[in-house]
Amino acid sequence: xxxCEYQQIDPQALSTPTPTLPPQHAVVQEExxxxxxxxxxxxxxxxxxxxxxxxIIVAQQSGVLPLTLGLxxxxxxxxxxxxxxxxxxxxTVFIPAIGGVxxxxxxxxxxxxxxxxxxxxxxxxxxxxxxxxxxxxxSGSSTYRPPPRTKEVMINQQVVKLxxxxxxxxxxxxxxxxxxxxxxxxxxxxxHCPWVGNCVGKRNYRFFYTFIVSLSFLTVFIFGCxxxxxxxRAQGGRGLMxxxxxxxxxxxxxxxxxxxxxxxxxxxxxxxxxxxxxxTTNEDIKGSWSGKSGTEDTGNPYSYNNIxxxxxxxxxxPMPPSLIDRxxxxxxxxxxxxxATEIELAAKNEINVCQLVLCLSVFVCMAHHHPPLxxxxxxxxxxxxxxxxxxxxxxxDLLESASRSPCPQTGKPQTVSTSCPDSIDPADPAVTFNxxxxxxxxxxxxxxxxxxxxxxxxxxSPPDEPRQLHHHHHNRHHKTxxxxxxxxxxxxxISNPAYNVSLSPPTxxxxxxxxxxxxxxxxxxxxxxxx
Amino acid sequence: MATEFHNLQELRQSPSLATxxxxxxxxxxxxVCRFQIKFPSELGSRIExxxxxxxxxxxxxxxxxxxxxxxxxxxxxxLACATAYFIFFCMETRYEKVLKKISGYIQEQxxxxxxxxxxxxxxPVERGMRVIxxxxxxxxxxxxxxxxxNVSSGISQR
Numbered sequence: 001x002x003x004c005e006y007q008q009i010d011p012q013a014l015s016t017p018t019p020t021l022p023p024q025h026a027v028v029q030e031e032x033x034x035x036x037x038x039x040x041x042x043x044x045x046x047x048x049x050x051x052x053x054x055x056i057i058v059a060q061q062s063g064v065l066p067l068t069l070g071l072x073x074x075x076x077x078x079x080x081x082x083x084x085x086x087x088x089x090x091x092t093v094f095i096p097a098i099g100g101v102x103x104x105x106x107x108x109x110x111x112x113x114x115x116x117x118x119x120x121x122x123x124x125x126x127x128x129x130x131x132x133x134x135x136x137x138x139s140g141s142s143t144y145r146p147p148p149r150t151k152e153v154m155i156n157q158q159v160v161k162l163x164x165x166x167x168x169x170x171x172x173x174x175x176x177x178x179x180x181x182x183x184x185x186x187x188x189x190x191x192h193c194p195w196v197g198n199c200v201g202k203r204n205y206r207f208f209y210t211f212i213v214s215l216s217f218l219t220v221f222i223f224g225c226x227x228x229x230x231x232x233r234a235q236g237g238r239g240l241m242x243x244x245x246x247x248x249x250x251x252x253x254x255x256x257x258x259x260x261x262x263x264x265x266x267x268x269x270x271x272x273x274x275x276x277x278x279x280t281t282n283e284d285i286k287g288s289w290s291g292k293s294g295t296e297d298t299g300n301p302y303s304y305n306n307i308x309x310x311x312x313x314x315x316x317x318p319m320p321p322s323l324i325d326r327x328x329x330x331x332x333x334x335x336x337x338x339x340a341t342e343i344e345l346a347a348k349n350e351i352n353v354c355q356l357v358l359c360l361s362v363f364v365c366m367a368h369h370h371p372p373l374x375x376x377x378x379x380x381x382x383x384x385x386x387x388x389x390x391x392x393x394x395x396x397d398l399l400e401s402a403s404r405s406p407c408p409q410t411g412k413p414q415t416v417s418t419s420c421p422d423s424i425d426p427a428d429p430a431v432t433f434n435x436x437x438x439x440x441x442x443x444x445x446x447x448x449x450x451x452x453x454x455x456x457x458x459x460x461s462p463p464d465e466p467r468q469l470h471h472h473h474h475n476r477h478h479k480t481x482x483x484x485x486x487x488x489x490x491x492x493x494i495s496n497p498a499y500n501v502s503l504s505p506p507t508x509x510x511x512x513x514x515x516x517x518x519x520x521x522x523x524x525x526x527x528x529x530x531x
Numbered sequence: 532m533a534t535e536f537h538n539l540q541e542l543r544q545s546p547s548l549a550t551x552x553x554x555x556x557x558x559x560x561x562x563v564c565r566f567q568i569k570f571p572s573e574l575g576s577r578i579e580x581x582x583x584x585x586x587x588x589x590x591x592x593x594x595x596x597x598x599x600x601x602x603x604x605x606x607x608x609x610l611a612c613a614t615a616y617f618i619f620f621c622m623e624t625r626y627e628k629v630l631k632k633i634s635g636y637i638q639e640q641x642x643x644x645x646x647x648x649x650x651x652x653x654x655p656v657e658r659g660m661r662v663i664x665x666x667x668x669x670x671x672x673x674x675x676x677x678x679x680x681n682v683s684s685g686i687s688q689r
Contacts, residue, residue, distance in 0.1 A: 154558075173661070
């Protein structure tokens with residue numbers, strides 16, 4: 001198991017470090033132990049990012065949250081600047097007041113949805129995982145590990161299957177699902193919303209609902225006010241074109257509101273239905289309780305069968321606290337676990353491991369497709385594998401050692417890019433390394449991962465649910481798709497942070513949404529298995 | 532709390548951990564936080580069944596109180612919505628207050644009942660509300676030089 005590889009490295013547990021690691025790794029660990037106590041968010045195993053010393057949590061990719069915020073801000077500002085003065089003069093002062101209140105509600109609920117822990121379940125401790133494994137082995141066959149592990153429980157006289165999460169090493173509680181984009185199990189998982197850049201789960205569903213409802217009101221309100229404004233201006237036979245010429249910003253607002261009001265109203269209506277029947281988007285899409293599977297009496301066991309009670313329990317229920325305790329300090333006796341997580345942390349926070357591996361795998365691809373490179377392919381592969389084994393020890397070490405490593409072919413200390421100087425065309429876009437560009441790593445290049453990082457994605461975490469949600473439910477998010485396709489075009493211009501000696505925290509790290517199957521962790525699995 | 536140990540273990544700060552027993556969640560009533568009252572067999576010799584079951588039942592009562600959807604939670608929810616959820620920055624929610632009571636109760640139970648018997652309850656909130664972890668420490672006169680390292684090395688070999 002992946003984490004245990006790193007636990008063996010812990011100097012406390014072993015008398016000597018494993019011989020495959022260079023001595024500087026042990027030195028790095030000693031230094032890390034000597035640091036002041038870390039907060040738990042710093043060693044969080046999921047793919048979230050934290051700000052303000054753990055107070056704010058967001059998903060790894062912000063998705064289109066900046067676009068959402070930008071659209072709302074732009075439309076509202078244009079409304080206040082160009083339409084409100086006219087309407088204030090001709091109609092009533094309540095118009096800007098109501099607009100202001102709605103705008104405040106929308107922005108605050110959006111920020112709360114985005115920055116609140118959605119109900120992430122912390123991963124099982126090794127002792128718990130071992131205990132569960134023991135129970136499973138006792139109950140099932142001991143000769144082979146049966147594929148998907150499930151446990152059946154009775155909830156309100158109805159049989160519900162609980163699935164085993166291979167990433168978090170526990171049986172998921174009911175209504176909990178694993179989000180592959182965030183690599184966390186989330187309680188009462190609704191969906192991963194790219195518009196807010198976060199999962200929507202038990203703790204932030206009420207914020208999300210407030211956001212979409214208030215946004216519907218705001219959109220309809222602005223649309224109505226702008227239409228009224230233009231109608232008033234066009235009075236007296238002057239015509240709509242005249243009105244538009246006098247107030248062109250209103251045209252912009254009209255267009256934005258017109259195109260967004262349908263989807264937002266639809267989404268609000270859909271979620272109102274879900275709230276009233278105490279369902280999640282996940283359950284609704286999978287048809288868990290609608291009897292599609294053919295069995296009778298598959299009603300929703302969580303519903304109170306009363307619309308008002310359902311609404312109150314979902315929206316006005318008690319607010320559970322965050323279970324991941326972001327700002328707590330790591331206890332000293334868990335230092336053996338933090339060693340493993342620190343290694344992951346270093347790889348995660350300083351550099352996107354997959355970006356580096358993608359760059360290197362492109363090299364291998366290039367070598368495959370260029371016969372003259374065949375002779376140097378083995379050298380590239382050995383460098384690639386060696387570098388991949390180093391990835392998890394911390395990227396700074398990696399970079400320093402990579403810059404110092406002798407090239408297998410030329411025998412000179414060189415960086416990886418120049419290890420095959422004669423054969424790679426520097427003008428080739430695949431090897432254009434632009435340290436300034438931090439584009440989204442391409443879904444196209446992910447299949448080219450040579451050391452089999454991808455095939456692990458189906459054995460560890462089941463990524464189908466959120467991906468289905470993303471594609472079925474948010475099919476109107478054409479903008480995210482176009483963003484993804486443009487990232488495909490830009491895929492070849494992969495940023496290679498390996499050459500960025502002065503590391504800066506990744507500004508927009510992360511894989512494309514459809515390939516956020518915890519590939520980082522799976523690639524790391526492979527790194528571990530190479531030993 | 533520390534009973535007689537081997538010489539090696541006496542040098543250590545803490546008594547050696549023999550095993551950990553996990554009380555899983557009981558989902559028969561839905562997603563509310565409730566733990567199984569089934570008495571685990573590993574604790575059979577260490578503590579009386581009634582004492583343990585009382586502890587778990589009391590914990591279940593506390594959690595039911597925290598998650599009760601009633602008048603006070605509606606007031607809290609509506610007030611929070613009206614203030615655009617700013618109230619959560621200023622005020623402690625009822626759930627958090629009950630969790631504090633629970634950790635006080637667990638500490639008291641540990642001091643009075645479990646520690647004298649070489650057991651230690653871990654607050655479920657530290658384990659993501661998934662399990663009640665009961666750490667069983669080595670009893671007086673039991674053999675085994677370093678069971679904790681055996682446990683950890685057993686895990687690491689998987």
